[in-house]
Amino acid sequence: MSEEIQASEEAAGYLKIHPETLKRAFWNWFFWNGCSQQAESMQGMAFAQSMAPIIDDLYESKEDKAAALKRHVSLFNTEPQVGSICNGIVSGLEEANANGACTPEVIESVKVALIGPTSAIGDSLWVGTIIPILLTICMTISQSGVSWLGPIVYMVVYPVGTAIVSWKLFQLGYKGGLEGMQSLMASGKLDRLTNAMVLMGLIVVGALTASYVTCTIPFGIVGDVFDATTGTTTQAVIFDTNTMLDGFFPKLLPLLLTLWIYHLYTHKKWSPLAIMGLILVLAIVLTAIQYLTGYANVQAVAAAAAAAAA
Amino acid sequence: MSVLQMFLIALFIYLGSIGSIVGNTIGWYTLGRPLVASFVVGLIFGDVQDAMIVGIPLQVMYLGNVTPGGAVAWDLSYATYIGTTGALLFGQGMDATALIGVATVFAGIGGLVGQLVWNVTYALNIPLNRVAAKYAEAGDTKRMYVPNVVLGQTIGFIGRFVPAMLILGGMTAASTQADFASFIPPYITTCLTIFGGMMAALGMGILLSFLLKKKWYVVIFLAGFILVTYFKLSMMGCAVVATILAVTYYEVSAKPAQSEKEA
Numbered sequence: 001m002s003e004e005i006q007a008s009e010e011a012a013g014y015l016k017i018h019p020e021t022l023k024r025a026f027w028n029w030f031f032w033n034g035c036s037q038q039a040e041s042m043q044g045m046a047f048a049q050s051m052a053p054i055i056d057d058l059y060e061s062k063e064d065k066a067a068a069l070k071r072h073v074s075l076f077n078t079e080p081q082v083g084s085i086c087n088g089i090v091s092g093l094e095e096a097n098a099n100g101a102c103t104p105e106v107i108e109s110v111k112v113a114l115i116g117p118t119s120a121i122g123d124s125l126w127v128g129t130i131i132p133i134l135l136t137i138c139m140t141i142s143q144s145g146v147s148w149l150g151p152i153v154y155m156v157v158y159p160v161g162t163a164i165v166s167w168k169l170f171q172l173g174y175k176g177g178l179e180g181m182q183s184l185m186a187s188g189k190l191d192r193l194t195n196a197m198v199l200m201g202l203i204v205v206g207a208l209t210a211s212y213v214t215c216t217i218p219f220g221i222v223g224d225v226f227d228a229t230t231g232t233t234t235q236a237v238i239f240d241t242n243t244m245l246d247g248f249f250p251k252l253l254p255l256l257l258t259l260w261i262y263h264l265y266t267h268k269k270w271s272p273l274a275i276m277g278l279i280l281v282l283a284i285v286l287t288a289i290q291y292l293t294g295y296a297n298v299q300a301v302a303a304a305a306a307a308a309a310a
Numbered sequence: 311m312s313v314l315q316m317f318l319i320a321l322f323i324y325l326g327s328i329g330s331i332v333g334n335t336i337g338w339y340t341l342g343r344p345l346v347a348s349f350v351v352g353l354i355f356g357d358v359q360d361a362m363i364v365g366i367p368l369q370v371m372y373l374g375n376v377t378p379g380g381a382v383a384w385d386l387s388y389a390t391y392i393g394t395t396g397a398l399l400f401g402q403g404m405d406a407t408a409l410i411g412v413a414t415v416f417a418g419i420g421g422l423v424g425q426l427v428w429n430v431t432y433a434l435n436i437p438l439n440r441v442a443a444k445y446a447e448a449g450d451t452k453r454m455y456v457p458n459v460v461l462g463q464t465i466g467f468i469g470r471f472v473p474a475m476l477i478l479g480g481m482t483a484a485s486t487q488a489d490f491a492s493f494i495p496p497y498i499t500t501c502l503t504i505f506g507g508m509m510a511a512l513g514m515g516i517l518l519s520f521l522l523k524k525k526w527y528v529v530i531f532l533a534g535f536i537l538v539t540y541f542k543l544s545m546m547g548c549a550v551v552a553t554i555l556a557v558t559y560y561e562v563s564a565k566p567a568q569s570e571k572e573a
Contacts, residue, residue, distance in 0.1 A: 032455070034329025034338070036442075036462030038435035045442045045458040052451040065449030073442045080334055127339075128520035132373050133549070135345055139366050140545040142345070147362035151349035155340055162335045192563045199530060200556035201521045206534020207548035209514045212370040214507030250539040255532075257508060261515035262522070272375075272384055275512050276418070283505035291497055 015098045017057050017091060017174075024053045026170045029087050030163060033080035042077035047087070054091050058098035068094065071108050077115055079122020084166040085181060086114045088173020110178055117185070125194050126162075129201040134158055136204050213254035217241040218290035220298035237302045311399060311482040318354050319391055320474035322347070326387035327470050328428070331463050337387075344368035344390040351394040363406050364397045364413035365390075371414070371509040374516025385424025388470075392420025392477060399485045404499070411502025414509060416481075423473055431469040435462055 029050035036045045048069055055068040078086055090111060096102035134154060142150030172180055184190055220240035224233045237243075245252045264270040264278075289295070325332055326342035340346055348365025352358035368390050375386050396416025401409040442457040522528060537543045537551060 030335065031333040032459050034334045035331070035466070036435050036438050036458045037329050038432055038438070040436050040439050045438060045462070048442060048446065049454040049458045052454040056451040062449040065451055066447055069446035069449060069451065069454065073439070073446045124520050128517065131339060132517055135343060135369060135373060136545060137549050138345060139369055140549065142362060142366060144546070148349060148358050151346045154343065155346055159336050159340050192560055195563070196556040196560040198521050198523060198527070199559055200552040201517070202527060202530040203534035203537070203552035203555065204549060205514055205517050205521060206531040207538045207543070207545060208370065208373070210535045210538035211545055212367070212510040213514060215511070254511065255535060258511040258514045261511050262518040265515050266519040272512060272516065276509070279508045279512065280505055283501050283508060286504050287497055287501040290500065
C-alpha cells in the first residue's frame with residue numbers, strides 16, 4: 001500500500017470503498033446477475049464481475065486482486081433481486097479484509113452461508129408474493145377499461161421499485177454487515193413482514209381462483225314438464241350438475257381443482273408439465289362428455305327458460 | 311407477419327428471458343410477464359386490444375411461474391410471446407374464448423421450445439468458467455465482464471433469438487396456407503376453452519405452494535375465495551381488503567416486539 005493513498009484516506013488510515021465504486025458494483029449485479037448461469041458455479045461469474053470494481057479499489061498488487069477474484073468466481077446462487085444484500089455484505093467484508101480486519105476464509109464461509117436464507121426470502125417473499133400481487137393489481141387496471149394501462153403501470157412500478165429496494169438492501173448489507181442482516185431477522189420485523197405479505201397473497205390468490213379458474217361438469221337432463229296453469233307441456237332442465245353444485249357452494253369445482261393441483265404439485269411432487277398433461281386429458285374427457293351427452297341442448301333449454309322468465 | 315415484426319418479437323423473446331442483457335428485473339420479471347409480453351406483441355401488430363384479451367388469461371395461467379433455484383419450470387418468455395403471436399395470427403374472426411384457446415396451445419409449444427433452449431444454453435455456459443478462471447488468475451478486474459456478459463450473452467442471444475425466428479417463420483408460412491378460423495372444428499375450440507379455464511388452477515396451485523406455510527392458512531385462502539363468490543367483490547376490492555388486513559396484522563403484531571426493545 002503506497003504512502004500516498006494511505007495519506008489520502010481518513011485520519012485512521014482505514015481503507016474505504018469509494019461510494020461510486022459501490023454503485024458500480026450494484027449496477028453490475030442488477031443488470032448482469034443472470035448472464036452466465038450454469039450448473040457449475042451458478043451465478044459465480046456474475047458475482048465476480050460485480051465485485052471486480054471493489055477489488056480494484058481495495059487491493060494494489062496483482063496477487064491480491066487475483067486471490068480476491070478467485071474467491072468470487074466460485075459457486076454462488078441466490079434470488080438476485082433480494083440477494084443484492086449479499087453483494088453488500090461481501091463488499092463490507094472485502095473492505096475489512098483489505099484493512100486486515102477479516103480473513104478470506106471468513107468471506108468464503110459467509111458467502112456460502114448467505115445462499116440459503118437470501119434465496120428463501122427472495123423466492124417466497126419477492127418473487128412468490130410481491131410480483132403476483134402487483135401483477136394482479138395491474139390486470140385489474142387493464143380489465144376495468146383501459147387495457148394498455150395495466151402493463152404500462154407494471155413496466156414502470158416493478159423495475160423502479162425493485163431497483164430501489166435492491167439498492168437499499170445492498171447498502172444495508174454493506175453498512176450493517178452480517179450483524180445487520182441477523183439483527184433484522186432477529187428483530188422479528190422480517191418475519192412480520194413475510195407473514196403480512198403471505199396473508200395478503202393468500203387472500204388475493206383466493207380471489208383470483210374464484211375469478212379466473214373455470215371448471216364445470218357439462219352434464220344435465222332435459223325433460224318435458226307439464227305446466228298446470230297453461231295446460232301445456234314444455235321442455236325444462238330437470239337436472240344440471242353445475243346448477244346443483246353452485247347452489248350448494250358457488251364455484252365448488254374450481255376450488256377443489258385448485259386445491260387438488262396444489263396437492264399434486266406440492267406433496268406429490270408432480271412437475272408443472274405433468275400437471276399440464278393431466279389438465280389436457282381432463283379437458284378432452286370433459287369435452288367428450290359435453291358432446292356425447294348433448295349438453296348444448298341443456299344450455300339452450302336453460303337459456304330459453306331464462307328468457308321466458310325475463 | 312412481416313420480417314420486421316418477426317425480428318422484433320424474436321428480440322423481445324430474448325430480452326424477456328432469464329438473464330438477458332437488460333437484467334432479470336427488467337427482462338424476465340417485466341418483459342417476460344405475459345401481461346407485458348402480450349402488450350408488446352399487441353404494439354408490434356398494432357392490435358393491443360386483441361392482444362390483451364389473451365394476455366390477461368395467459369398471465370393468470372402463468373402467475374405461479376417463478377424460478378426457484380435456477381430450475382426453469384416453464385419458459386414464460388417463449389410461451390407468452392409465441393402464444394399471443396399465434397392468437398393474433400391464426401385467430402382472426404374467432405371469439406374471445408376461442409382466441410384464448412389458440413393462445414394457450416401456441417404458448418404450450420413456445421414454452422416447450424423455450425425450456426429446451428434454456429437447457430442447451432445452461433450447458434453451453436459451463437466452459438465459460440474456464441475463461442473466468444483465467445482472468446481471475448491474472449487478477450484482471452477490468453475484464454471480468456467478458457465471460458459473464460459478452461460470452462454469456464452471445465450464447466444467450468443466439469440460443470434464444472435464432473429458434474424464435476425459426477418458429478415465427480414457420481408460423482407465418484402456415485398462416486398463409488389456410489383460414490384457420492373455419493378450419494378448426496368446434497369441438498377443438500370447446501376443448502381448448504375448457505383447457506384454458508382449468509390451466510389457471512395450475513398457476514394458483516404453484517402460488518399456494520409458496521403461501522400455504524401452515525395447513526390452517528387454507529382458511530385465509532378460502533376467505534379470499536368467498537369475497538368474490540359470496541360478497542361479489544371485484545379483484546381490486548379484494549386487493550384493497552387484503553392490503554388493509556396485511557397492514558393491520560403488521561402493526562398489531564409489532565406491539566410486543568417493540569415494547570421489549572424499548573425496555
